[in-house]
Amino acid sequence: MRWLRTFGEVVRSGLTIEETRLEPLLALRTAAGVALVVGPALWLVSPAFAASAALGAFSAGTATFQRTWRPRKVIALGAGSGLALSTFVGYLAAGRLATFLPLLAVWAFAAGMAWALGSTAGIVAATTVGSMLVTVTLPTSVGLALEHAGVIALGGVAQAVLILLFPIRRWGAHRDALADALAAVADYARRLQDDPAAPFDPEPLMTARDAAAVTPSQARTRPPVLHGPRGLAERIVPVVAALADPDVGAPAEGPGRDRVRELLNAAADVLDAAARSIRRGTSTEVPPRSADVLSLNGQGEIREGPARQAGRGEVLEGHARQVAEQLVKLLAETLEVAGGVGAHEKAPASSGPASAQFLVRPTLFRLLPVVVRAVRRELRRDSPVFRHAVRLAAVAPLGYLIASPLPVGHGYWAPIASVMVMRPDFHRTYARAVGRLAGTLAGVALATGMVRALGPDAQVFGALAVVSAALSYTLLRTGYAYSQCFTAAYVVFLLGMGGHAWEQTVPERVVLTLLGGALAMLAYVVFPAWETPRLTSRLADWLAANGRYAAAVLRGYAEPTREHRADMRGALLASREARAAWQEAYDQARQEPVRPRGLTSREAEEAQEALKGFDRATMLMESHLPGADSRPAPEVERFAEALEANTTQAAEDMREHRNPDWGRVAEALDTWEGAAGDRSPVLRRGAELQKKALDNLATAVSRTPLERDVGSAREEQRVRAALASESDGSTPARGGG
Numbered sequence: 001m002r003w004l005r006t007f008g009e010v011v012r013s014g015l016t017i018e019e020t021r022l023e024p025l026l027a028l029r030t031a032a033g034v035a036l037v038v039g040p041a042l043w044l045v046s047p048a049f050a051a052s053a054a055l056g057a058f059s060a061g062t063a064t065f066q067r068t069w070r071p072r073k074v075i076a077l078g079a080g081s082g083l084a085l086s087t088f089v090g091y092l093a094a095g096r097l098a099t100f101l102p103l104l105a106v107w108a109f110a111a112g113m114a115w116a117l118g119s120t121a122g123i124v125a126a127t128t129v130g131s132m133l134v135t136v137t138l139p140t141s142v143g144l145a146l147e148h149a150g151v152i153a154l155g156g157v158a159q160a161v162l163i164l165l166f167p168i169r170r171w172g173a174h175r176d177a178l179a180d181a182l183a184a185v186a187d188y189a190r191r192l193q194d195d196p197a198a199p200f201d202p203e204p205l206m207t208a209r210d211a212a213a214v215t216p217s218q219a220r221t222r223p224p225v226l227h228g229p230r231g232l233a234e235r236i237v238p239v240v241a242a243l244a245d246p247d248v249g250a251p252a253e254g255p256g257r258d259r260v261r262e263l264l265n266a267a268a269d270v271l272d273a274a275a276r277s278i279r280r281g282t283s284t285e286v287p288p289r290s291a292d293v294l295s296l297n298g299q300g301e302i303r304e305g306p307a308r309q310a311g312r313g314e315v316l317e318g319h320a321r322q323v324a325e326q327l328v329k330l331l332a333e334t335l336e337v338a339g340g341v342g343a344h345e346k347a348p349a350s351s352g353p354a355s356a357q358f359l360v361r362p363t364l365f366r367l368l369p370v371v372v373r374a375v376r377r378e379l380r381r382d383s384p385v386f387r388h389a390v391r392l393a394a395v396a397p398l399g400y401l402i403a404s405p406l407p408v409g410h411g412y413w414a415p416i417a418s419v420m421v422m423r424p425d426f427h428r429t430y431a432r433a434v435g436r437l438a439g440t441l442a443g444v445a446l447a448t449g450m451v452r453a454l455g456p457d458a459q460v461f462g463a464l465a466v467v468s469a470a471l472s473y474t475l476l477r478t479g480y481a482y483s484q485c486f487t488a489a490y491v492v493f494l495l496g497m498g499g500h501a502w503e504q505t506v507p508e509r510v511v512l513t514l515l516g517g518a519l520a521m522l523a524y525v526v527f528p529a530w531e532t533p534r535l536t537s538r539l540a541d542w543l544a545a546n547g548r549y550a551a552a553v554l555r556g557y558a559e560p561t562r563e564h565r566a567d568m569r570g571a572l573l574a575s576r577e578a579r580a581a582w583q584e585a586y587d588q589a590r591q592e593p594v595r596p597r598g599l600t601s602r603e604a605e606e607a608q609e610a611l612k613g614f615d616r617a618t619m620l621m622e623s624h625l626p627g628a629d630s631r632p633a634p635e636v637e638r639f640a641e642a643l644e645a646n647t648t649q650a651a652e653d654m655r656e657h658r659n660p661d662w663g664r665v666a667e668a669l670d671t672w673e674g675a676a677g678d679r680s681p682v683l684r685r686g687a688e689l690q691k692k693a694l695d696n697l698a699t700a701v702s703r704t705p706l707e708r709d710v711g712s713a714r715e716e717q718r719v720r721a722a723l724a725s726e727s728d729g730s731t732p733a734r735g736g737g
Contacts, residue, residue, distance in 0.1 A: 014434030031470030056155025080156015112389025417516025439484025547647025
């Protein structure tokens with residue numbers, strides 16, 4: 001039943017239309033790159049060369065649509081070069097199975113390990129495996145193989161030249177990442193109006209930080225507006241959380257709470273205005289009412305003194321008033337940098353590598369050590385990337401061996417289908433297999449009808465192939481099945497351009513796609529990389545990272561120094577990475593057809609909420625960090641040591657399926673001297689909230705031996721109840737793992 005339910009979800013996911021912004025101009029430019037190489041090759045040489053040129057240009061163009069922060073022309077050149085190399089090397093070994101199959105396995109394994117560098121590298125590497133499979137049948141000599149490889153590389157060059165000559169939304173992806181981060185903080189401020197304990201998802205800020213890393217050459221041309229707002233957004237998050245929290249900010253009811261809601265709503269309007277300005281490259285336009293609430297003028301400057309900007313000093317007092325003043329100043333800076341009058345001139349600009357004012361991204365020439373380290377980290381049996389590489393290395397040769405003797409031509413379509421749908425996780429692999437089959441059926445049927453109606457005409461089929469490529473690019477981000485529909489039509493038109501009869505290509509394409517998809521799905525069952533058994537370990541990693549972050553913040557109180565602030569920033573980034581790893585594993589585990597091991601879904605959800613509460617308490621403490629002139633607080637240092645030691649040990653206990661213990665934390669909190677609490681009530685209250693969150697975590701994950709024995713059975717019963725409620729039409733409960 002679990003597999004049937006999961007497969008139903010996979011089918012829905014594979015056929016879902018994703019709501020996203022279409023980019024027709026980008027699709028048109030990329031399709032023009034395909035036409036630029038297909039037309040001359042078809043006119044001057046032959047349909048076979050035109051097919052090679054189309055492969056290079058189409059695949060390089062597809063690579064430029066992947067989520068990446070490197071220049072798109074560099075991605076196009078890299079994809080074209082990789083396709084050319086795989087084609088030529090594949091042809092050299094294609095004479096005998098004894099040489100070609102080992103090469104194919106090694107190449108597929110390397111392509112799978114490319115996922116260690118990210119999804120873009122993994123997807124581009126997978127296309128090189130497809131290129132090796134399909135184009136080795138075209139040349140008839142080493143010289144012709146070199147020519148075909150050169151033509152494929154020329155397709156990548158054509159795409160890069162068009163990107164250089166006709167830039168569309170230059171730095172657009174970076175602008176979107178930064179704007180999304182500001183919009184996420186704005187949404188957080190609005191949610192805090194009704195729920196002062198609302199959680200904040202740091203993923204948009206993590207994406208914006210990733211986008212902010214540039215090479216020295218990029219740093220010289222990056223717009224000034226992309227330099228500063230991300231750091232301001234990072235600082236605004238704990239400030240709005242502290243302002244809304246009734247324990248350390250404004251009271252839960254009364255005029256102070258009303259004023260806080262007013263400030264939060266105005267802050268959200270300002271952040272949204274800054275996001276729009278950055279996304280579109282226009283001036284900021286803050287609603288007059290929000291500007292008046294924050295006492296800002298049209299240039300993002302504060303009009304009056306602290307009492308006014310804090311929001312009527314007679315309403316907000318103490319820490320709430322201080323936080324409100326800090327918020328207004330940060331919002332004023334955000335407006336100035338994001339697009340107010342003089343923003344582009346006032347924003348700091350990096351002058352080059354020596355300035356160290358930007359996050360460094362290695363150039364392609366200096367990327368080799370980074371690649372080696374990333375791949376080395378994944379060379380272990382339990383790594384999802386390593387297991388994905390092993391599956392690719394097994395399925396690609398196996399699909400080639402199975403399909404080659406079949407009474408159909410183009411047997412390489414089976415392993416190509418497998419390679420292109422396989423991903424390191426279960427859900428995406430199965431969803432893409434379903435989407436590829438559905439898209440192939442629709443695309444082949446559509447293109448076949450047109451081929452029959454038009455008759456053999458290489459020029460017409462070449463033009464239709466370019467149109468299909470344009471439609472595929474346009475729908476690339478709306479769902480794999482819909483993009484694959486026009487990709488299948490594109491292939492049919494290319495085959496028609498080469499003189500292949502439609503009666504042969506249509507049935508074989510469908511059958512071989514079905515075979516390839518089945519092999520990909522079977523490979524995951526035989527050698528899976530389930531995240532469900534690793535949930536406890538991921539949760540333990542998050543706990544340990546959160547403990548180090550909390551200890552770093554506490555040490556910022558105990559001894560306010562520049563070094564401690566730097567340690568706090570590093571610990572915060574590590575905590576966010578651990579949280580992102582947990583969230584990805586948790587989301588994947590909920591989509592897997594396996595029983596919970598170690599943590600049931602309810603326990604995982606409760607533990608997640610507890611750690612979010614712990615992280616929120618630390619964030620509130622961070623918003624009130626003292627200045628460098630504050631006196632040291634040794635009692636806070638003792639609590640920091642106890643917290644870090646207990647969370648580190650508890651993480652190890654959770655991995656070994658032992659219950660966590662917070663004895664040192666409780667003892668340190670009980671012996672906290674009154675002086676520290678009097679000097680910083682926010683600090684003491686934050687420490688109490690941290691202890692409460694840790695107790696909630698222990699309640700979520702601690703079980704007696706009897707509970708450990710029957711936990712999986714209870715989870716299975718709950719899943720069955722959820723299925724029964726679905727069949728009755730009632731609201732379904734949360735499913736397991």
